[in-house]
Amino acid sequence: MPILGPNQYGKAENRVVKVTRDGTTHHIKDLNVSVSLSGAMDEVHYSGSNANVLPTDTTKNTVYAFAKEHGIESAEQFGVHLARHFVTSQESIHRARIRIEEYAWERIEAPAGRGRHSFVRQGRETRLAQITYDGEGWEVVSGLKDLVVMNTTDSEFRGYVKDKYTTLPEAHDRILATEVSGRWRFGWADDEQEMPAWEESYAQVTRHLLEAFAETYSLSLQQTLYQMGARVIDGRDEIDEIRLSLPNKHHFLVDLEPFGLKNATEDGAVYFAADRPYGLIEATVLRDGHEARIPVDLTNL
Template sequence: MAVLGQNQYGKAENRVVRITRDGTTHHIKDLNVSVALSGDMEEVHYSGSNANVLPTDTTKNTVFAFAKEHGIESAEQFGVHLARHFVTSQRAIHRARIRVEEYAWDRIEHAGKGAHSFVRKGQETRLTQITYDGSSWEVVSGLKDLVVMNSTDSEFWGYVKDKYTTLPEAYDRILATRVSARWRFNWTDDAQKMPDWEKSYEQTRKHMLQAFADTYSLSLQQTLYQMGSRIIDHRGEIDEVRFSMPNQHHFLVDLEPFGLKNDNEVYLAADRPYGLIEATVLRDGCEARIPADLTNL
């Protein structure tokens, strides 16, 4: 005879981003929240009766609603609020387990602008590819997995619409992307002075981030071009920059069913599908030589 053992259910990996707006200074809490509930759940397993089952979709909605109602002071406190709610509000639920991963962000400091630009902590992987044929060099350096976000100063509207278009125009949105970039040096010959590689990387990354922070964006393509052109303008040792930038979509959550107004505060962070923007920015008169697939390595 078979009997039911330990069991639980819930909604896993709810990606919630909470923006707290203190004037022009913004604060980000970026969490991945998983809910697991257990209690009097024998009948749903034995007979399929859902009489004691709180839908997992409801647990998801609760995560987003609590982000608005209670805010997110810390991952621990947010989890306490959720666990207490599920156990005390549902007679059949005896145990709630809330797992929270928090993704930290550092500010990108930029003079004369509001404090609303961030770079994910942990940051990027630095890369380089050196090719030498016995007489000439090709050095392509870069980075991958540099996650950046502007919590405002981004719009997306005026695009082509057809009968399949459902995306609403946005006049104040989150712009976030995971930057993969490669840049080609114009140092090709031992007779030339070799670049200061460490300084070049530091400064190239700095200009890339500064352009991202300073650009009031009407499209991710525009931001990409500004990042590349700033590198070309400020780093004479670089002739070509190639970017691959997936759009890390953040959608406003509809909280009206819960009687709450979402004033650009609570977002669903969607990891797929995503828009993928790719382009090369060149020094005038130079030819593109970085392979398109190199930015995927």
């Protein structure tokens, strides 16, 4: 006899923009919020009874109402408000998961005397957050995606295994470029603990990732990844685990000899930027004594 397995429902990708006015100076929070709920939902699957079902339209309305009632201090704090509300206000809901993407805007500074209400969308990374609450404990995972970085030197790749199918020449001075996707899990798990300063934490994690990338003389992308993750764990006591996914955005020297030109790194080179196929390096860095809990496939987070 078939039985129902794990299930959830909710409203995905609620786009909410909150404008806060401080006189003539305005502030923007631009979020994409997805709500997933689970609990005593067997009957709606077996018989179609909606007696325990909070409509997904209601979850959408709650997102917009909470943006007004509570404001949006940070993606994580907003997710905490929502998750707590769904679990504590509905007897049939036992677990809430809130996933948030945040899109950053940079202020366009106007001439003196003009209002500070103009913005340009930043073209850097997208901020991420996932907040899960089951009525007893919390799991908060923050992250980012689409953070493209490049070192034009201080990177090698040599001494690797070679077999009859190996054609790649060793590189003693190469471009190292990648598009960082990362998730990090906080040690905060219950309301008895002091809540992290979410905005400051995100800014500092991003700083550590970028500084470690820039400061590491790279003998492999794996080494660079570990240094980036280790810098975060060493520098941020509130974080117990970070998982990074780094595609190697290959840059190959163009063969210019047919045109009588030497193309060498030491005198400034021309490269072909290949978009695929690409190497994909992924790993988790943990605080000693903690277990990995972030999924290997970051797209499932």
